[in-house]
Amino acid sequence: MADLTIGKYQRLLNHFSRDWSIARKVCWASGTAIFTAILGTSVGLFVGNRYAIQTVAEIRAADIRQEELAHFADDWMVILNYPFESLYLLRYPSQFQDRQRQHLDKLAELRRELVEFSVTMKDKEDGIDAAQWQKLMNRLNESMRHYQRFASPLLQSLTLRPGYTTQEYEVAHQTLVNFLVSDAYRSFYLELNSIHQELLTTAEKVEEQENVGTDQLQEIRQIQALIVGGSLFVSLLLGIFLSLMAGKTITTPLLELTETVQKVTTENNLKLRASITQEDRTTADLSIAFNQLVEWADLYMSELHQAQSRLVHSEKMSSLGKMVAGIAHEINNPAGFVYSNLYHAKNYAQELQALVALYQEAYPNPPQHLQEAIQESDLEFIQGDLDRVFSSMEVGTGRIRDIVKSLRVFSRLDEAEFKTIDLHESIESALTILGYRLREQNERPEIQTIRDYGSVPPIDCFAGQLNQALMHLLTNAIDALDERDRSRSYQECLNQPSQIRIATALSDSEHLTITIADNGPGIPEAIQPKLFDPFFTTKPVGMGTGLGLSITYQIVVEHHRGQLICRSALNRGTEILVVLPIHRANS
Structure with missing residues (x-):
């Protein structure tokens, strides 16, 4: 199943990157892996920082509120202990007055903090129950008003000037002692102490919430590290996967091409061709170039x-x-x-x-x-x-x-030089040499030769090459007639004798035409375009090399700048026309 999935992705990748160059494929694979790493790291850092910043802000806010609550509780404890402190400071009027002013300032500060707490702490999520917090605020307000009505006037009335008498001190001291031991102050003190303990408890809850935020921040940092590390690991795997896919896409055709090259060189077989894959443009171009090179080599070897x-x-x-x-x-x-x-x-x-x-x-x-x-x-x-x-x-x-x-x-x-020769003499010489094949045989009568010589002047030519061409053309005509006569009886050959007609005539003032025609079986139209190709022959193995007409074509067309024309139809014989310039053609 995994192989099928990998193969599917590989085919998709090959189709997607079919027209890409090798450099582009490598850059794309590397860029994708780097982009994945950067994207994963950025997402991890962004998400982690986003929640971390929020958590840090909450931790800082909780820490501030915890400090504020602790400070408020400490200030409340100072107010709670002020009457007992005043009992001691009665002996020192100047210090008592200074402490009294500080007490009044602290009361004013507590009232402001109480108002601020009532507003700022109302919508905060610090582990504090809203109803409980509101109840505490109400108790604080009520205790503050009660303190201002009950304790504050009394404490403010206890004023001793410097040089006070013992009686004045005893009166003030007794008044303060009576106030401290009264049931009203005892209940008030217990209420204030209860509020102080609740404030401390609330501060501890806020501190617990701060600790929870700190733990969450640590978890966020861990998650952030996991995301970054995971993205780097995924990018590494993706880079390896893409590199393997790209490498396989690039190397597979190259290995196949290398194998074909080795076969061509070791087996010396120029007919082998490299397969052209459509999955990669570069290797396809390389295979096409190699095939073209092998075709050229094959052509040159041929x-x-x-x-x-x-x-x-x-x-x-x-x-x-x-x-x-x-x-x-x-x-x-x-x-x-x-x-x-x-x-x-x-x-x-x-x-x-x-x-x-x-x-x-x-x-x-x-x-x-x-x-x-x-x-x-x-x-x-x-x-x-x-x-x-x-x-x-x-x-x-x-x-x-x-x-x-x-x-x-x-x-x-x-002879390799141009000479002026009598064309009819060359034809008669060829006929004389081939006379033994024209004479009567056991299985057939004589092949008749019909001469239709026109009045043609001597021509400039390579005499030996032209004689060779005439020999090839006459030999092919005799071979065609012999092959046809072997399938006929002697009487049929007498009734329809085999004939070769040789005619010469002027084509124009500059050219003459030699016509060699036979009444043989003719040449199929399908193979006529191949007649002058090297090594092409329709004769049985061992009877022909396929070079006769090719050499004749080379002699007539290439060496003498003439024309070699074949006209033939099945069962209607073959006519070969050799058109030659009378005088030497300019190269």
Whole structure:
């Protein structure tokens, strides 16, 4: 359940911060933790201080009131003890008069304090019962009025001047003693003492309330410390949680990307791609950049492999050209000997035939053994067949010379300079070399070649490369016809013979067109855009490399600034148009 909750919050956090940068995520996590700590501390201090200030104020007020009550009780005790003090001070008139004035001032002060207490203490919550306090105030007022009516006049009348007589002192002393021992003063004293004790009790209650306030203040401080400490702890947990979430959000895609990079490097597999997550913009951009880099590397490696394959192919063709040139040279020398001596041999044979004829005319009846030798050698047949033998030998040696010439033309594949050549001669050389494939086979008749040469001037080109391109195009046409004829009977091939039409014509004053068309099965439209891609082939494994048309395209389009156009439809054959500039194109 906890994992589900964490996963839920993580998905929510990922969705919320999907477009944020890494720096912003880290700052947000840190800022949130710091803000939580500051907010919790501020709330704790604010709440604690608010109640603490109020409690402290109440404690101070209670302390003041407690002091006031204690002072009032002490003053009341002074009033209560004044008559007894006066009894002692009668002997000292000046001190008695001073103490009497102080007593009158204290009475006035008590009356004011009594009025203030009646007002200020009425609505205070100091643990004092309001009714009880009001009752006490009433008793104080009543006792104050009673004291002023009963005791105060008497005490004020006891006035002794300096130099008083013993009789005056005895009278005043006896009057004061009678007053103190009277029942009225005794009850009054008891009442005043009771009020004093109640005042002390009230002061103790206020002090208790002050102690309660002090305890509350301590609790408030403890709660404040708990709130601040709790907020700091929560902010710490929140910071750890957000850091873990942010770290996981950042590191998970990076770890996946790192794993993909390691696989690419260790397995040397440029087809691998890093997954692009939508949860983090920065890592998504990094994954996209890495995928683009791998795609570029894959493309460059493919181009490198293509270049290597083309280089190998070019080296093979160069070696083949050198080998063919050597073979052609080796064949040409004895063939030349045979061809040049054949003329003389034919003349010698004709002269010998003339001599034999003259001998027969001169000796129509030769000896018997000569007649037997002539009959045995069948001289007449030899004389009649000798011309045919020499003619056949001339045809054979002429064909050898043509083949050698075609091989020598084909051997120019490695020539790297522009030359002016006869285009028809190059086409005929290619057809001569491929003649063995055009001839009749066991499973099919001869592939017919239809030449439709126009009047075209010699062209400037890389002769060897152009011969190579013509060989590739003619080979592909023959392969297509062979593949189609393998699925037909010999008679069907006779009824609808396979044909290759080769035509040349001027496109305009600056270009000529070579058309190589066959009546084969045609090329599906879906794969026509891929015909000139490197390594693309529809032939069975081992029958083609997929480089023929790619190299042809490179020769015609890139090296000669020409055009290579394919027109084909299923069951309607294929037509390849090679458009070349007559004169050397400017690079």
